[in-house]
Amino acid sequence: MQLKNIHKRFGQVHANNNISVTFHPGRVIGILGENGAGKSTLMKIIAGYQPADSGEIWLDGRPVNYHDPRDAISHGIGMLQQDPLDIGAFSVLENFVYGQSGGILLNRKTSRQQLIALCQQFNFELDPDTPVSQLSIAQRQQLEIIRLLGLGVKVLILDEPTTGISAAQKEQLFNTLKRLAKEQNMTILLVSHKLEDVLALCDEVIVLRAGQLVGDMQMPTTKAALVELMFGAQIQPVKRESRLQPNTPIVLDMQQVHLHDGRLDIPQINFSLRAGEVIGLAGLDGSGQALFMRACAGLIKPHAGRVFVKGQDLTGQSYHQFNRSGVIFAASGRLEEGLIADMTLTEHIALMYEQNTWINWRRAHQFTQRQIERFNVRGKPDDPIQALSGGNQQRVLMGLLPENATALILEQPTRGLDVDSARWIWDQLLTKNSAIIYSSADLDEIMTYSDRIIVFYAGRMKVIDDPHQVTVSDLGHYIGGDFS
Numbered sequence: 111m112q113l114k115n116i117h118k119r120f121g122q123v124h125a126n127n128n129i130s131v132t133f134h135p136g137r138v139i140g141i142l143g144e145n146g147a148g149k150s151t152l153m154k155i156i157a158g159y160q161p162a163d164s165g166e167i168w169l170d171g172r173p174v175n176y177h178d179p180r181d182a183i184s185h186g187i188g189m190l191q192q193d194p195l196d197i198g199a200f201s202v203l204e205n206f207v208y209g210q211s212g213g214i215l216l217n218r219k220t221s222r223q224q225l226i227a228l229c230q231q232f233n234f235e236l237d238p239d240t241p242v243s244q245l246s247i248a249q250r251q252q253l254e255i256i257r258l259l260g261l262g263v264k265v266l267i268l269d270e271p272t273t274g275i276s277a278a279q280k281e282q283l284f285n286t287l288k289r290l291a292k293e294q295n296m297t298i299l300l301v302s303h304k305l306e307d308v309l310a311l312c313d314e315v316i317v318l319r320a321g322q323l324v325g326d327m328q329m330p331t332t333k334a335a336l337v338e339l340m341f342g343a344q345i346q347p348v349k350r351e352s353r354l355q356p357n358t359p360i361v362l363d364m365q366q367v368h369l370h371d372g373r374l375d376i377p378q379i380n381f382s383l384r385a386g387e388v389i390g391l392a393g394l395d396g397s398g399q400a401l402f403m404r405a406c407a408g409l410i411k412p413h414a415g416r417v418f419v420k421g422q423d424l425t426g427q428s429y430h431q432f433n434r435s436g437v438i439f440a441a442s443g444r445l446e447e448g449l450i451a452d453m454t455l456t457e458h459i460a461l462m463y464e465q466n467t468w469i470n471w472r473r474a475h476q477f478t479q480r481q482i483e484r485f486n487v488r489g490k491p492d493d494p495i496q497a498l499s500g501g502n503q504q505r506v507l508m509g510l511l512p513e514n515a516t517a518l519i520l521e522q523p524t525r526g527l528d529v530d531s532a533r534w535i536w537d538q539l540l541t542k543n544s545a546i547i548y549s550s551a552d553l554d555e556i557m558t559y560s561d562r563i564i565v566f567y568a569g570r571m572k573v574i575d576d577p578h579q580v581t582v583s584d585l586g587h588y589i590g591g592d593f594s
Contacts, residue, residue, distance in 0.1 A: 116165035125151040127321040138298040140308040140315035144528045145501025146488040147318040157189035158182030188263035194250040198243035228256040233282045246395035269301045284311045303528045358384045367415030376569045390560030391549040397566040399549045407439035407519045408432030436516025444503045449495045456491040481509040500526040520548040553582045567591040
């Protein structure tokens with residue numbers, strides 16, 4: 111596959127600026143760059159989700175022209191986006207067969223067998239009859255991967271595919287992708303901010319910066335070399351001192367709490383969060399951390415036990431009451447739970463901060479511009495939120511957090527962010543002096559920023575009071591259920 115002189119603009123933003131590159135079959139190629147560099151835009155152009163303003167895509171030595179993802183798939187190109195595009199009302203099987211030829215004559219029994227075989231190959235646990243609305247983000251990503259393989263794509267684009275996948279599943283996935291590249295001569299394009307994934311999987315990388323192709327590198331190489339290619343300089347490791355002081359007051363307290371959601375059961379939680387404390391939650395998606403966080407924020411009511419915020423019993427109260435008491439929740443699903451599609455950045459600010467009957471739009475617009483500058487968002491106050499890259503949406507979500515929160519409950523706050531942006535977000539969070547409970551799939555992040563760590567496995571919890579006494583390898587074993 112060749113890209114020749116690809117240009118794409120969004121208003122004044124030149125998202126892709128004269129990009130020409132050749133992707134050879136039989137290789138896994140990493141697509142790197144800081145947030146807003148143009149990676150996702152370029153991949154969406156290749157996959158038919160949006161047209162280039164100018165330039166050409168060549169396949170098998172000839173230019174091709176397609177207008178939507180279905181056309182792209184007919185040319186053998188498929189993409190797994192960072193937020194999977196699926197149909198929540200459909201079952202896993204119905205989503206899997208969506209787009210396949212056959213119409214009403216499609217053999218569901220054969221399709222079910224194909225789905226089950228692919229799940230076994232990747233070690234994915236997906237029930238064909240489960241509605242997609244009941245799947246975690248990680249499970250939806252898994253479903254989209256096997257759906258694209260079932261459609262027979264030859265160029266497979268993966269945008270952050272390893273979120274929420276265990277080490278064993280990731281190893282199996284990577285082995286399969288390498289085999290697909292080598293044995294079936296596929297081209298695999300991996301967009302990822304997890305440099306360890308790039309080092310483990312890719313044969314080469316290309317790097318974008320501010321919409322332009324600025325470099326490429328053959329593997330093997332080092333993480334430091336990739337960082338320098340991406341940012342033009344080395345980034346020093348984080349050294350963080352705990353903000354937790356002796357005898358600091360408890361701001362959130364769970365006593366004998368029992369949580370149950372029909373599938374997962376977490377009995378007898380006794381937990382206290384102190385002012386200024388940072389607690390990291392580790393575990394595979396669906397292990398209990400999402401249930402725990404939502405109970406801390408009042409989004410889920412406990413089956414038993416009591417929940418206190420600053421000494422006030424809020425058991426069974428609504429999220430709005432928890433919110434008024436200073437407990438703020440930010441979900442990992444940016445456009446599913448955190449932000450509102452088709453609303454502008456200014457409208458998000460107005461919804462969050464304008465409490466009067468009449469909205470002062472001038473004030474909201476000015477405050478939005480200040481937040482854009484403070485959080486280094488690549489966008490304008492009147493841009494719809496879905497026009498921003500995933501990383502910039504995450505910056506907007508962080509910019510909506512109030513300054514004086516008692517406790518911030520943050521689900522994967524740096525999901526999809528490059529290493530420099532993730533560090534910057536943490537700098538902002540830690541200046542708020544709020545207590546923080548956060549989840550992350552990045553174990554290095556968990557180790558770096560947490561005063562305490564809680565590992566979840568199938569509803570079980572293991573509390574690590576001193577992160578300095580464990581290693582990333584230890585966390586990996588705990589996540590796999592080895593609590594010994």
